[in-house]
Amino acid sequence: MSVRIVDVREVTKPISSPIRNAYIDFTKMTTSLVAVVTDVVRDGRRVVGYGFNSNGRYGQGGLIRERFAPRVLEADPKSLLDASGANLDPDKVWSTLMSNEKPGGHGERSVAVGTIDMAVWDAVAKIAGKPLFRLLAERHGLSANPRVFVYAAGGYYYPGKDLGALRKEMRGYLDRGYNVVKMKIGGAPLAEDRERIEAVLKEIGRDAQLAVDANGRFDLETAIAYAKMLREYPLFWYEEAGDPLDYALQAALAEFYPGPMATGENLFSHQDARNLIRYGGMRPDRDWLQFDCALSYGLCEYQRTLEVLKTHGWSPSRCIPHGGHQMSLNIAAGLGLGGNESYPDLFQPYGGFPDGVRVENGHIVMPDLPGIGFEGKSDLYAEMKALAA
Numbered sequence: 001m002s003v004r005i006v007d008v009r010e011v012t013k014p015i016s017s018p019i020r021n022a023y024i025d026f027t028k029m030t031t032s033l034v035a036v037v038t039d040v041v042r043d044g045r046r047v048v049g050y051g052f053n054s055n056g057r058y059g060q061g062g063l064i065r066e067r068f069a070p071r072v073l074e075a076d077p078k079s080l081l082d083a084s085g086a087n088l089d090p091d092k093v094w095s096t097l098m099s100n101e102k103p104g105g106h107g108e109r110s111v112a113v114g115t116i117d118m119a120v121w122d123a124v125a126k127i128a129g130k131p132l133f134r135l136l137a138e139r140h141g142l143s144a145n146p147r148v149f150v151y152a153a154g155g156y157y158y159p160g161k162d163l164g165a166l167r168k169e170m171r172g173y174l175d176r177g178y179n180v181v182k183m184k185i186g187g188a189p190l191a192e193d194r195e196r197i198e199a200v201l202k203e204i205g206r207d208a209q210l211a212v213d214a215n216g217r218f219d220l221e222t223a224i225a226y227a228k229m230l231r232e233y234p235l236f237w238y239e240e241a242g243d244p245l246d247y248a249l250q251a252a253l254a255e256f257y258p259g260p261m262a263t264g265e266n267l268f269s270h271q272d273a274r275n276l277i278r279y280g281g282m283r284p285d286r287d288w289l290q291f292d293c294a295l296s297y298g299l300c301e302y303q304r305t306l307e308v309l310k311t312h313g314w315s316p317s318r319c320i321p322h323g324g325h326q327m328s329l330n331i332a333a334g335l336g337l338g339g340n341e342s343y344p345d346l347f348q349p350y351g352g353f354p355d356g357v358r359v360e361n362g363h364i365v366m367p368d369l370p371g372i373g374f375e376g377k378s379d380l381y382a383e384m385k386a387l388a389a
Protein backbone atom coordinates (compact mmCIF):
# COMPACT_ATOMS: atom_id res chain seq x y z
CA MET A 1 0.00 0.00 0.00
CA SER A 2 1.36 3.36 -0.88
CA VAL A 3 1.23 6.28 1.50
CA ARG A 4 2.12 9.46 -0.21
CA ILE A 5 1.55 13.17 0.33
CA VAL A 6 0.23 14.33 -3.03
CA ASP A 7 -0.47 17.97 -2.18
CA VAL A 8 -0.09 20.59 0.57
CA ARG A 9 -2.56 23.44 0.21
CA GLU A 10 -2.85 26.70 2.16
CA VAL A 11 -5.42 29.44 2.32
CA THR A 12 -5.26 32.48 4.62
CA LYS A 13 -8.57 33.18 6.37
CA PRO A 14 -9.74 36.12 8.46
CA ILE A 15 -10.44 35.52 12.17
CA SER A 16 -10.90 39.20 12.83
CA SER A 17 -12.91 40.87 15.59
CA PRO A 18 -12.94 44.30 17.24
CA ILE A 19 -11.49 42.99 20.52
CA ARG A 20 -8.27 44.32 22.05
CA ASN A 21 -5.84 42.95 24.63
CA ALA A 22 -3.09 44.99 26.31
CA TYR A 23 -0.89 44.68 23.21
CA ILE A 24 -2.84 44.19 20.00
CA ASP A 25 -6.28 44.42 18.48
CA PHE A 26 -7.68 41.63 16.33
CA THR A 27 -9.20 43.73 13.56
CA LYS A 28 -6.80 42.27 10.96
CA MET A 29 -6.12 38.87 12.52
CA THR A 30 -5.82 35.92 10.10
CA THR A 31 -5.05 32.23 10.25
CA SER A 32 -3.52 29.83 7.74
CA LEU A 33 -5.66 26.81 6.99
CA VAL A 34 -3.65 23.90 5.59
CA ALA A 35 -4.62 20.62 3.97
CA VAL A 36 -2.15 17.76 3.59
CA VAL A 37 -3.66 15.57 0.89
CA THR A 38 -2.64 11.89 0.80
CA ASP A 39 -3.29 9.07 -1.62
CA VAL A 40 -4.71 6.86 1.15
CA VAL A 41 -8.39 5.93 1.13
CA ARG A 42 -10.26 5.16 4.38
CA ASP A 43 -13.99 4.39 4.52
CA GLY A 44 -14.28 5.24 0.85
CA ARG A 45 -12.73 8.70 1.28
CA ARG A 46 -9.33 10.12 0.53
CA VAL A 47 -7.43 10.90 3.76
CA VAL A 48 -6.76 14.61 4.08
CA GLY A 49 -5.10 16.03 7.20
CA TYR A 50 -6.01 19.55 8.26
CA GLY A 51 -4.31 22.18 10.37
CA PHE A 52 -4.48 25.85 11.24
CA ASN A 53 -2.28 28.17 13.19
CA SER A 54 -4.24 28.93 16.35
CA ASN A 55 -4.62 32.69 16.89
CA GLY A 56 -2.53 35.66 17.92
CA ARG A 57 0.04 35.26 15.11
CA TYR A 58 -1.02 35.93 11.56
CA GLY A 59 -1.47 33.43 8.73
CA GLN A 60 1.78 32.18 7.19
CA GLY A 61 0.76 31.64 3.56
CA GLY A 62 4.00 33.05 2.16
CA LEU A 63 6.29 30.82 4.17
CA ILE A 64 4.11 27.75 3.73
CA ARG A 65 3.65 28.09 -0.01
CA GLU A 66 7.14 29.29 -0.91
CA ARG A 67 9.33 27.27 1.41
CA PHE A 68 7.76 24.55 3.52
CA ALA A 69 5.17 22.86 1.30
CA PRO A 70 7.64 22.46 -1.61
CA ARG A 71 10.14 20.67 0.67
CA VAL A 72 7.57 18.00 1.54
CA LEU A 73 6.37 17.63 -2.04
CA GLU A 74 9.91 17.38 -3.42
CA ALA A 75 11.04 14.76 -0.87
CA ASP A 76 11.33 11.08 -1.80
CA PRO A 77 7.93 9.77 -0.54
CA LYS A 78 9.64 6.74 1.05
CA SER A 79 11.77 9.05 3.20
CA LEU A 80 8.59 10.26 4.97
CA LEU A 81 7.30 6.81 6.00
CA ASP A 82 7.45 5.03 9.35
CA ALA A 83 9.24 1.69 9.80
CA SER A 84 6.17 -0.32 8.72
CA GLY A 85 5.81 1.72 5.54
CA ALA A 86 2.06 1.84 6.21
CA ASN A 87 1.89 5.36 7.58
CA LEU A 88 3.71 8.67 7.54
CA ASP A 89 6.30 9.35 10.23
CA PRO A 90 5.56 12.84 11.58
CA ASP A 91 9.14 13.28 12.80
CA LYS A 92 10.51 12.49 9.35
CA VAL A 93 8.12 14.98 7.77
CA TRP A 94 9.20 17.50 10.41
CA SER A 95 12.90 16.99 9.64
CA THR A 96 12.15 17.47 5.95
CA LEU A 97 10.29 20.71 6.68
CA MET A 98 13.24 21.96 8.70
CA SER A 99 16.00 20.98 6.26
CA ASN A 100 18.32 23.89 5.47
CA GLU A 101 16.98 25.91 8.42
CA LYS A 102 19.50 27.35 10.89
CA PRO A 103 18.83 26.98 14.63
CA GLY A 104 17.52 29.85 16.77
CA GLY A 105 15.47 32.85 15.74
CA HIS A 106 12.13 31.13 16.25
CA GLY A 107 10.06 33.83 14.55
CA GLU A 108 7.07 33.10 12.37
CA ARG A 109 8.73 30.03 10.83
CA SER A 110 7.58 28.07 13.88
CA VAL A 111 3.97 29.00 13.08
CA ALA A 112 4.22 27.81 9.47
CA VAL A 113 5.79 24.50 10.53
CA GLY A 114 3.34 24.06 13.43
CA THR A 115 0.40 24.44 11.08
CA ILE A 116 1.65 21.81 8.61
CA ASP A 117 2.64 19.53 11.49
CA MET A 118 -0.94 19.65 12.81
CA ALA A 119 -2.26 18.52 9.43
CA VAL A 120 0.33 15.71 9.26
CA TRP A 121 -0.69 14.35 12.70
CA ASP A 122 -4.36 14.56 11.68
CA ALA A 123 -3.57 12.46 8.58
CA VAL A 124 -1.45 9.97 10.54
CA ALA A 125 -4.21 9.35 13.10
CA LYS A 126 -6.82 9.03 10.34
CA ILE A 127 -4.65 6.54 8.45
CA ALA A 128 -4.30 4.60 11.73
CA GLY A 129 -8.10 4.83 12.09
CA LYS A 130 -7.94 6.30 15.61
CA PRO A 131 -8.53 9.54 17.48
CA LEU A 132 -5.22 11.37 17.80
CA PHE A 133 -5.43 11.34 21.60
CA ARG A 134 -5.63 7.54 21.65
CA LEU A 135 -2.75 7.19 19.17
CA LEU A 136 -0.60 9.52 21.30
CA ALA A 137 -1.38 7.72 24.55
CA GLU A 138 -0.47 4.37 22.91
CA ARG A 139 2.80 5.72 21.55
CA HIS A 140 3.78 7.00 25.00
CA GLY A 141 2.59 3.94 26.94
CA LEU A 142 -0.05 5.99 28.75
CA SER A 143 -3.77 5.57 29.18
CA ALA A 144 -5.82 8.27 27.52
CA ASN A 145 -8.23 10.35 29.57
CA PRO A 146 -10.91 11.79 27.27
CA ARG A 147 -12.22 14.08 30.04
CA VAL A 148 -10.32 17.39 29.76
CA PHE A 149 -10.43 20.58 31.88
CA VAL A 150 -11.24 23.67 29.82
CA TYR A 151 -11.54 27.30 30.84
CA ALA A 152 -13.31 30.18 29.14
CA ALA A 153 -11.04 32.96 27.84
CA GLY A 154 -12.50 36.34 27.02
CA GLY A 155 -12.90 39.53 29.00
CA TYR A 156 -11.29 41.57 26.24
CA TYR A 157 -11.32 45.33 25.92
CA TYR A 158 -14.00 46.09 23.40
CA PRO A 159 -15.29 49.43 22.09
CA GLY A 160 -18.15 50.59 24.30
CA LYS A 161 -17.90 47.67 26.73
CA ASP A 162 -18.82 48.66 30.28
CA LEU A 163 -18.68 46.67 33.51
CA GLY A 164 -22.22 45.44 33.00
CA ALA A 165 -21.31 43.92 29.64
CA LEU A 166 -18.19 42.35 31.14
CA ARG A 167 -20.21 40.77 33.94
CA LYS A 168 -22.80 39.53 31.48
CA GLU A 169 -20.10 37.93 29.34
CA MET A 170 -18.66 36.09 32.35
CA ARG A 171 -22.11 34.98 33.54
CA GLY A 172 -22.64 33.55 30.06
CA TYR A 173 -19.56 31.34 30.45
CA LEU A 174 -20.78 30.04 33.80
CA ASP A 175 -24.18 29.31 32.26
CA ARG A 176 -22.39 27.24 29.62
CA GLY A 177 -20.71 25.03 32.22
CA TYR A 178 -17.31 26.67 32.76
CA ASN A 179 -15.91 27.13 36.26
CA VAL A 180 -12.75 29.08 35.39
CA VAL A 181 -12.93 32.28 33.33
CA LYS A 182 -10.21 34.62 32.08
CA MET A 183 -10.12 38.34 31.41
CA LYS A 184 -7.61 40.81 30.03
CA ILE A 185 -5.69 43.33 32.13
CA GLY A 186 -3.00 45.87 31.30
CA GLY A 187 -4.97 47.66 28.59
CA ALA A 188 -6.33 50.24 31.05
CA PRO A 189 -4.88 52.04 34.08
CA LEU A 190 -4.40 49.87 37.17
CA ALA A 191 -7.29 51.44 39.10
CA GLU A 192 -9.67 50.75 36.22
CA ASP A 193 -8.45 47.16 35.90
CA ARG A 194 -9.04 46.73 39.63
CA GLU A 195 -12.65 47.82 39.16
CA ARG A 196 -13.06 45.40 36.26
CA ILE A 197 -11.62 42.55 38.32
CA GLU A 198 -13.84 43.34 41.30
CA ALA A 199 -16.91 43.51 39.07
CA VAL A 200 -16.15 40.07 37.63
CA LEU A 201 -15.38 38.55 41.04
CA LYS A 202 -18.68 39.88 42.33
CA GLU A 203 -20.48 38.33 39.36
CA ILE A 204 -18.91 34.89 39.53
CA GLY A 205 -18.90 34.66 43.35
CA ARG A 206 -18.12 31.13 44.49
CA ASP A 207 -19.31 29.57 41.22
CA ALA A 208 -15.98 30.02 39.43
CA GLN A 209 -12.40 31.28 39.61
CA LEU A 210 -10.85 34.13 37.64
CA ALA A 211 -7.55 34.23 35.73
CA VAL A 212 -6.10 37.51 34.41
CA ASP A 213 -3.86 38.02 31.37
CA ALA A 214 -1.59 41.04 30.76
CA ASN A 215 -0.33 39.81 27.37
CA GLY A 216 3.28 40.71 28.12
CA ARG A 217 2.56 44.42 28.48
CA PHE A 218 4.30 45.34 31.76
CA ASP A 219 7.80 46.49 32.61
CA LEU A 220 9.11 45.21 35.93
CA GLU A 221 7.82 48.13 37.95
CA THR A 222 4.30 47.87 36.56
CA ALA A 223 4.29 44.07 36.83
CA ILE A 224 5.14 44.41 40.52
CA ALA A 225 2.52 47.12 41.09
CA TYR A 226 -0.08 44.80 39.54
CA ALA A 227 1.22 41.83 41.56
CA LYS A 228 0.64 43.80 44.77
CA MET A 229 -2.91 44.61 43.69
CA LEU A 230 -3.71 41.15 42.32
CA ARG A 231 -2.43 39.20 45.31
CA GLU A 232 -5.35 40.55 47.34
CA TYR A 233 -7.70 38.38 45.28
CA PRO A 234 -7.97 34.58 45.04
CA LEU A 235 -7.06 34.40 41.35
CA PHE A 236 -6.65 31.23 39.31
CA TRP A 237 -3.52 32.75 37.72
CA TYR A 238 -1.66 35.96 36.77
CA GLU A 239 -0.64 35.50 33.11
CA GLU A 240 2.16 36.88 30.96
CA ALA A 241 3.00 39.91 33.07
CA GLY A 242 6.09 40.96 31.13
CA ASP A 243 7.83 40.40 27.82
CA PRO A 244 7.76 36.66 27.05
CA LEU A 245 11.57 36.55 26.72
CA ASP A 246 12.29 38.56 29.90
CA TYR A 247 12.99 35.62 32.19
CA ALA A 248 14.56 37.84 34.85
CA LEU A 249 11.34 39.84 35.15
CA GLN A 250 9.31 36.65 35.53
CA ALA A 251 11.73 35.35 38.16
CA ALA A 252 11.68 38.62 40.13
CA LEU A 253 7.91 38.66 40.17
CA ALA A 254 7.67 35.47 42.23
CA GLU A 255 8.88 37.46 45.25
CA PHE A 256 5.85 39.71 44.99
CA TYR A 257 3.23 37.22 43.86
CA PRO A 258 2.83 34.02 45.90
CA GLY A 259 -0.17 32.78 43.88
CA PRO A 260 -0.07 30.86 40.60
CA MET A 261 1.37 32.53 37.50
CA ALA A 262 1.17 31.40 33.89
CA THR A 263 3.18 32.12 30.76
CA GLY A 264 4.66 30.55 27.62
CA GLU A 265 2.19 31.21 24.78
CA ASN A 266 4.81 33.33 23.01
CA LEU A 267 7.69 30.89 23.38
CA PHE A 268 8.03 28.94 20.17
CA SER A 269 10.59 26.19 20.67
CA HIS A 270 11.75 23.64 23.25
CA GLN A 271 14.93 25.70 23.65
CA ASP A 272 12.91 28.79 24.62
CA ALA A 273 10.77 26.68 26.95
CA ARG A 274 13.97 25.36 28.53
CA ASN A 275 15.23 28.88 29.09
CA LEU A 276 11.97 29.80 30.81
CA ILE A 277 12.30 26.79 33.11
CA ARG A 278 16.00 27.45 33.74
CA TYR A 279 15.85 31.19 34.32
CA GLY A 280 12.22 32.29 34.76
CA GLY A 281 11.79 31.23 38.39
CA MET A 282 8.60 29.32 37.53
CA ARG A 283 7.41 27.09 40.37
CA PRO A 284 6.42 23.51 39.42
CA ASP A 285 4.08 23.21 42.41
CA ARG A 286 1.75 26.05 41.35
CA ASP A 287 2.60 27.75 38.05
CA TRP A 288 1.22 26.96 34.59
CA LEU A 289 2.86 26.62 31.16
CA GLN A 290 0.96 27.68 28.06
CA PHE A 291 3.10 26.69 25.05
CA ASP A 292 0.83 26.33 22.01
CA CYS A 293 2.03 23.64 19.60
CA ALA A 294 0.33 25.29 16.61
CA LEU A 295 2.53 28.38 17.06
CA SER A 296 5.68 26.53 18.05
CA TYR A 297 6.72 23.96 15.43
CA GLY A 298 3.90 21.53 16.16
CA LEU A 299 3.46 18.37 18.16
CA CYS A 300 6.84 16.88 17.17
CA GLU A 301 8.43 19.86 18.92
CA TYR A 302 5.87 19.87 21.75
CA GLN A 303 6.93 16.32 22.65
CA ARG A 304 10.51 17.57 22.94
CA THR A 305 9.24 20.40 25.17
CA LEU A 306 7.48 17.86 27.42
CA GLU A 307 10.80 15.94 27.64
CA VAL A 308 12.58 19.13 28.70
CA LEU A 309 9.93 19.68 31.37
CA LYS A 310 10.30 16.13 32.65
CA THR A 311 14.06 16.54 32.91
CA HIS A 312 13.51 19.63 35.05
CA GLY A 313 10.95 18.00 37.34
CA TRP A 314 7.79 19.41 35.75
CA SER A 315 4.69 17.30 35.23
CA PRO A 316 2.76 17.59 31.92
CA SER A 317 -0.25 18.31 34.14
CA ARG A 318 1.17 21.84 34.69
CA CYS A 319 0.60 22.59 30.99
CA ILE A 320 -2.62 24.25 29.87
CA PRO A 321 -1.92 25.37 26.29
CA HIS A 322 -2.94 28.65 24.74
CA GLY A 323 -5.15 28.68 21.67
CA GLY A 324 -8.40 26.82 22.26
CA HIS A 325 -8.03 24.35 19.39
CA GLN A 326 -8.82 20.67 19.13
CA MET A 327 -5.16 19.76 18.56
CA SER A 328 -4.26 20.73 22.12
CA LEU A 329 -7.39 18.98 23.41
CA ASN A 330 -6.02 15.78 21.87
CA ILE A 331 -2.61 16.31 23.43
CA ALA A 332 -4.25 17.00 26.80
CA ALA A 333 -6.37 13.83 26.63
CA GLY A 334 -3.53 11.69 25.28
CA LEU A 335 -0.51 12.92 27.21
CA GLY A 336 -2.02 14.08 30.50
CA LEU A 337 -1.85 17.86 30.23
CA GLY A 338 -3.71 19.91 32.84
CA GLY A 339 -6.35 21.07 30.34
CA ASN A 340 -6.82 23.50 27.50
CA GLU A 341 -7.91 27.05 26.83
CA SER A 342 -11.22 27.73 25.09
CA TYR A 343 -12.75 30.89 23.59
CA PRO A 344 -16.50 30.30 23.66
CA ASP A 345 -17.31 33.43 21.65
CA LEU A 346 -14.17 34.09 19.59
CA PHE A 347 -12.10 32.88 16.64
CA GLN A 348 -14.92 30.80 15.19
CA PRO A 349 -15.19 28.42 13.45
CA TYR A 350 -11.57 27.46 14.23
CA GLY A 351 -11.74 27.17 18.00
CA GLY A 352 -14.07 25.09 20.13
CA PHE A 353 -15.28 21.52 20.25
CA PRO A 354 -16.99 18.99 17.98
CA ASP A 355 -20.73 19.54 17.66
CA GLY A 356 -22.70 18.24 20.60
CA VAL A 357 -19.78 18.38 23.05
CA ARG A 358 -20.87 20.27 26.17
CA VAL A 359 -18.88 21.76 29.02
CA GLU A 360 -19.88 20.33 32.38
CA ASN A 361 -18.21 21.34 35.64
CA GLY A 362 -15.41 22.89 33.59
CA HIS A 363 -14.67 19.71 31.62
CA ILE A 364 -15.46 18.24 28.23
CA VAL A 365 -15.32 14.63 27.09
CA MET A 366 -13.58 13.98 23.78
CA PRO A 367 -15.67 12.00 21.29
CA ASP A 368 -14.01 9.08 19.51
CA LEU A 369 -13.52 10.66 16.07
CA PRO A 370 -10.63 9.61 13.81
CA GLY A 371 -7.75 12.08 13.64
CA ILE A 372 -7.99 15.39 15.48
CA GLY A 373 -11.77 15.31 15.12
CA PHE A 374 -12.31 18.34 12.88
CA GLU A 375 -14.93 16.43 10.87
CA GLY A 376 -17.13 16.51 13.98
CA LYS A 377 -17.38 20.31 13.89
CA SER A 378 -19.57 21.09 10.90
CA ASP A 379 -18.82 24.82 10.50
CA LEU A 380 -15.08 24.19 10.65
CA TYR A 381 -15.19 21.15 8.42
CA ALA A 382 -17.09 23.14 5.78
CA GLU A 383 -14.08 25.49 5.51
CA MET A 384 -11.65 22.60 5.44
CA LYS A 385 -13.56 20.66 2.81
CA ALA A 386 -13.60 23.73 0.59
CA LEU A 387 -9.78 23.70 0.62
CA ALA A 388 -9.41 19.97 -0.08
CA ALA A 389 -11.43 16.83 0.45
Ligand SMILES: O=C([O-])CC(=O)C(=O)O
Residues within 6 Å of the ligand: 021, 055, 056, 153, 213, 215, 265, 322, 323, 341
Ligand atom coordinates in the same frame (compact mmCIF):
# COMPACT_ATOMS: atom_id res chain seq x y z
O1 LIG B 1 -5.34 37.86 23.40
C1 LIG B 1 -4.62 36.96 22.97
O2 LIG B 1 -3.67 37.14 22.17
C2 LIG B 1 -4.87 35.56 23.42
C3 LIG B 1 -4.21 35.26 24.70
O3 LIG B 1 -3.33 35.91 25.21
C4 LIG B 1 -4.67 34.07 25.44
O4 LIG B 1 -5.57 33.40 24.96
O5 LIG B 1 -4.13 33.81 26.51
Ligand SMILES: [Mg+2]
Residues within 6 Å of the ligand: 213, 215, 239, 240, 265, 322
Ligand atom coordinates in the same frame (compact mmCIF):
# COMPACT_ATOMS: atom_id res chain seq x y z
MG1 LIG C 1 -2.53 34.95 27.01
